[in-house]
Amino acid sequence: MKVSVVITLKKDVLDPQGKVIHQTLDGMGFEGINEIRQGKYFEIDTKENNKIKAEEKVEEMCKKLLANLVIENYKIIGSQ
Amino acid sequence: MNSSVITFPGSNCDRDMDVALKKFGFKNKMVWHNNIELPKSDVVILPGGFSYGDYLRCGSIASKSKIMKSVINFAKGGGKVIGICNGFQILVETGLLPGVLLRNKYLEFICKNVFVKINDQDSLYFRNIEKKTLELHIAHNEGNYFCTKEQFKEINENNQIALFYSDKEGNVNEINNPNGSIKNIAGIFNKEKNILGMMPHPERMIDPALSGEDGSIFFKNLINNLK
Numbered sequence: 001m002k003v004s005v006v007i008t009l010k011k012d013v014l015d016p017q018g019k020v021i022h023q024t025l026d027g028m029g030f031e032g033i034n035e036i037r038q039g040k041y042f043e044i045d046t047k048e049n050n051k052i053k054a055e056e057k058v059e060e061m062c063k064k065l066l067a068n069l070v071i072e073n074y075k076i077i078g079s080q
Numbered sequence: 081m082n083s084s085v086i087t088f089p090g091s092n093c094d095r096d097m098d099v100a101l102k103k104f105g106f107k108n109k110m111v112w113h114n115n116i117e118l119p120k121s122d123v124v125i126l127p128g129g130f131s132y133g134d135y136l137r138c139g140s141i142a143s144k145s146k147i148m149k150s151v152i153n154f155a156k157g158g159g160k161v162i163g164i165c166n167g168f169q170i171l172v173e174t175g176l177l178p179g180v181l182l183r184n185k186y187l188e189f190i191c192k193n194v195f196v197k198i199n200d201q202d203s204l205y206f207r208n209i210e211k212k213t214l215e216l217h218i219a220h221n222e223g224n225y226f227c228t229k230e231q232f233k234e235i236n237e238n239n240q241i242a243l244f245y246s247d248k249e250g251n252v253n254e255i256n257n258p259n260g261s262i263k264n265i266a267g268i269f270n271k272e273k274n275i276l277g278m279m280p281h282p283e284r285m286i287d288p289a290l291s292g293e294d295g296s297i298f299f300k301n302l303i304n305n306l307k
């Protein structure tokens with residue numbers, strides 16, 4: 001089973017990279033952007049075929065390594 | 081006094097630290113990250129550098145390496161542990177120190193001399209130090225100290241701030257904040273104050289011909305305090 005996870009910075013954490021990307025897109029003429037937050041995407045291919053069990057394992061991975069919960073949130077966005 | 085410096089793949093201040101510790105009287109051992117056992121040590125140093133190429137988050141992979149299990153046990157038992165720069169990043173990733181080090185506010189790698197004000201002169205690491213502010217070197221991309229409001233409250237109440245970025249006279253203000261750290265924090269302790277994490281490099285300031293001597297003050301004081 002392949003589990004996809006997105007990790008993003010929490011709302012009140014400054015994201016200077018997102019800000020610079022935002023300014024650059026503004027400069028390129030893309031109008032109407034409110035905000036850009038940069039994040040990370042992981043695709044975890046596991047031997048576990050049970051969706052619930054696989055997602056539980058990935059959640060544990062997020063808590064222990066993939067995300068730093070002081071500044072980041074994780075979200076499992078799909079499993080197949 | 082026995083010290084141990086841990087070398088991770090990508091550490092690059094480990095040998096400078098070895099030179100500095102020996103210069104001021106420590107018997108130092110270099111310890112590879114894949115070792116399981118920590119040699120008998122009065123202090124363990126996690127040096128600066130770019131462990132594991134800063135993959136995932138700075139210090140995150142190194143914080144899970146084999147030797148770190150022993151370092152964590154050592155620290156939890158009251159052992160003295162100092163993390164400099166990347167070593168500080170590793171310590172926050174282990175959870176031994178609160179908070180996290182974010183990318184510098186203005187997205188620049190900063191490499192320059194700064195002044196730091198010693199906040200707690202009664203602590204083990206800075207007791208009896210002859211200067212209240214030290215001129216040290218910083219070289220980092222992720223030195224912007226951040227923690228949650230709850231964590232900050234706790235750090236403040238327990239007087240866990242070790243060092244502030246300041247000017248030469250010890251004034252702490254935004255102009256002297258190089259990287260955007262909360263309240264100009266350059267270094268912190270754990271609650272028990274046996275663990276110190278700091279971004280500036282004292283090991284780069286031990287030779288008057290090359291740099292400065294405020295690092296010498298730090299190491300001389302350290303060995304005296306640990307005796």
